[in-house]
Amino acid sequence: MGGKQHAKYEGIEVRDGATGSTIRVRFQYRGIERRESLKLEATPANLKYASRLRGEILNAIARGDFDYASYFPDSKHAKSLTKGTQKRLIFDALGDFMKDCAAAVERGAMSPSTLHGYRKIVDNNLKVKWGRLAVDEVTPAALRTWIGAMDCTAKTARNVISPLHSVLQDALNDGLIEANPLDRLALNKILTRTKRKSTYEVDPFSLDEITAILAACEGPARNLFQFAFWSGLRTSELIGLRWADVDFDAALIRVRQAVVVRTEKTTKTDAGTRDVMMLPSARAALEAQKQWSALMPHGRVFTCPWNGKPWTGDKQIRVNCWTHVLKDAEVRYRNPYQTRHTFASTLLSRGENPLWVAQQMGHVDTEMIIKHYGRWIPEHDAKAGYTPKNAWDEFAAASK
Numbered sequence: 001m002g003g004k005q006h007a008k009y010e011g012i013e014v015r016d017g018a019t020g021s022t023i024r025v026r027f028q029y030r031g032i033e034r035r036e037s038l039k040l041e042a043t044p045a046n047l048k049y050a051s052r053l054r055g056e057i058l059n060a061i062a063r064g065d066f067d068y069a070s071y072f073p074d075s076k077h078a079k080s081l082t083k084g085t086q087k088r089l090i091f092d093a094l095g096d097f098m099k100d101c102a103a104a105v106e107r108g109a110m111s112p113s114t115l116h117g118y119r120k121i122v123d124n125n126l127k128v129k130w131g132r133l134a135v136d137e138v139t140p141a142a143l144r145t146w147i148g149a150m151d152c153t154a155k156t157a158r159n160v161i162s163p164l165h166s167v168l169q170d171a172l173n174d175g176l177i178e179a180n181p182l183d184r185l186a187l188n189k190i191l192t193r194t195k196r197k198s199t200y201e202v203d204p205f206s207l208d209e210i211t212a213i214l215a216a217c218e219g220p221a222r223n224l225f226q227f228a229f230w231s232g233l234r235t236s237e238l239i240g241l242r243w244a245d246v247d248f249d250a251a252l253i254r255v256r257q258a259v260v261v262r263t264e265k266t267t268k269t270d271a272g273t274r275d276v277m278m279l280p281s282a283r284a285a286l287e288a289q290k291q292w293s294a295l296m297p298h299g300r301v302f303t304c305p306w307n308g309k310p311w312t313g314d315k316q317i318r319v320n321c322w323t324h325v326l327k328d329a330e331v332r333y334r335n336p337y338q339t340r341h342t343f344a345s346t347l348l349s350r351g352e353n354p355l356w357v358a359q360q361m362g363h364v365d366t367e368m369i370i371k372h373y374g375r376w377i378p379e380h381d382a383k384a385g386y387t388p389k390n391a392w393d394e395f396a397a398a399s400k
Contacts, residue, residue: 009051014042023050031091031131036072091131093167113260135171140184154191204342209331216329220305227285232343235314241301251278345376
């Protein structure tokens, strides 16, 4: 018969049987809910004991030294889950993988955003699909079916597969398996054949759209978006920009940090740490923003219009501000990152040197520029630099 949750003690169930009431303890172990019966009558004293026992079990699980057979020697699960006899489960291997990732973040060897991405993949996908299997139970055939059924781009599929490949490789190195089953797959062939192409594209805003967007907002919101259009900074760099990194005298914006997943970090690459030329419309946005944040103790340039606090992430900007502004402006929706694409495509279409544009964008060379913006590059003078007149005179009117 099924057990009924006790009203007073969490995780303790009372089962009514032909010979009386008994107690059952419920807890999570290795990603699976376990229910184990105690050979005790459901008296107040025994219920209190069972609750204390459950707390002890939970603490042992948290410490990593829970021995199933010591607590439930007669359980049908005891043999397979007893320390020293159980197989290495994917669930546990993924848990250790995440601990290693968290340690890497502490050392500065991994970004918080990468950790956040891995956590979503591990918790929402890999543990659900593979967690109950031992490392030696994962077969190439099962992996091939799983990967082939993924409804995503090849890049996303690789991101999902990556943590699983890592834990299987560790199992191989530890002698738990004879080969990594993922290495036996023709992964490139599977992904090419089954994964859909990315639908994301560079879709910059026109001068009329920029004018409409800026006219539809005011104060800190307008300053942020105007600066975004004329600086080319990534959204995370906009959020992380500090007044100490704004040099009005030299007309430079010194990009030194970004905010990702509510965490400030240094820019991703050496090229990302850069000085960006302060175009006139970007300067105007910064000048206008001074009254809102220049004297605030947090030191950040751009702040939320509704509370004066620094932005916490790109989602907050997109959901709470950008979406509404585009709707009011009656401009077709594109995400805020398209402001960066607008900056690059506009410079290039007006004859600026692709290498100089790449440096302004934080790229080490022109590879990404040509890949994403090649159709906006006309014949140009390879020795040309930034020339405000031919690039920005007509666009400056949109910020007035």
